[in-house]
Amino acid sequence: MAPIRRRAVGRILLETVLVALTGITFGFAANQISPRGLALARNYFPTGTNDLVRVAANAVAPSDATSTNSTASSSAQQLAAQMKHEGLQVVDGHRVAQLFHDSHLKQGVVFIDARAEPDYQEGHIPGACEFDPYHPEKYFPNVLPVCRAAEQIIVYCNGGDCDDSETAALLLKDVGIPSQKLFVYKGGIAEWTTNRLPVETGARNSGNLRDTNQ
């Protein structure tokens, strides 16, 4: 009986290998054919950072109120140091609001929204250009001339753990936008709406402003 069982196990193992190999081939082919497929040779994460490191760095014990400010400040410092290492600068929500509101300062400032299209359509900083860093080829023709003409470029995404703004800023840097012009707004759209600042829906300069005061 033992040799029969051994042969049966052998058949199952062989079947498993065949299924795995066919599945991998199928997966590879499906990705190549799919219009949403990943470009295998592209480095989607030029930042090379890991979200978990940030989650851990930003995590604060709820009961430990005294350490809250120091932890937040050290996390902000770490972030700024990391950005500096990458040749980028960080800008805070206060400064971004100032740049947005002051018509004199606003001259030459461009906002870049580094989120996916549905998020952008749902609401972005008024006048911000759409630039999903995972599909750069789609947005470069519109975004690059605007960035080249700008004096300051504020790149943002959702805020929190999101690092798509960094990815987008590094992509812009890689295609020749001077890093002195590039600022990453880490608070992102979440902080923007929390601060009850206006949000534009639909296309860029659509004029459809959504009141975030409610």
Next chain:
Amino acid sequence: MNAGQSFRNPAIVDLFTVLARWLLGAAFLYLGLNKALHPVEFLKLTRQYDIAQDALLLNLIAATLPWFEAFCGLLLLAGVAVRGTALTLATILVPFTFLVLHRALLLHAAQHIPFCAVSFDCGCGAGEEFICRKLMENFVLFALSVWLLAGRGHQCSLRYHLIPPPPPQALSR
């Protein structure tokens, strides 16, 4: 007839096995397609685990895995190479569950909240979930895969064995 007696009835065992196969197949097809339709999101979530430092390798995993799961789901639904597919799924479920558990433990330690209150999108295709629920789901999927390995419930299968077993006469020789 109680539950114990039901499971001694071959017809009921076969029916349960066919249902288990369909359930497992449908689950993997759904989870696989959910990821395959949002590959960039899946890529970002895969990156959380630090399983590959090389961009090409990470892209290959994120590009292939969702379709691989959907493919296995289709095989089970159609009843093709059932035991081989079940063993493949059981084999991939184990390391994935450990990766999810490892990340959950890190978040648990970082956030100072009860373990079962840890909730995150593990990249499993079902969005953000509480970790205890996720682990339970994976256990059920694993148990169903192992159940299918027993080789019962050949009904409604296009080709249960990819490599057919030798006829009984050959075995008795």
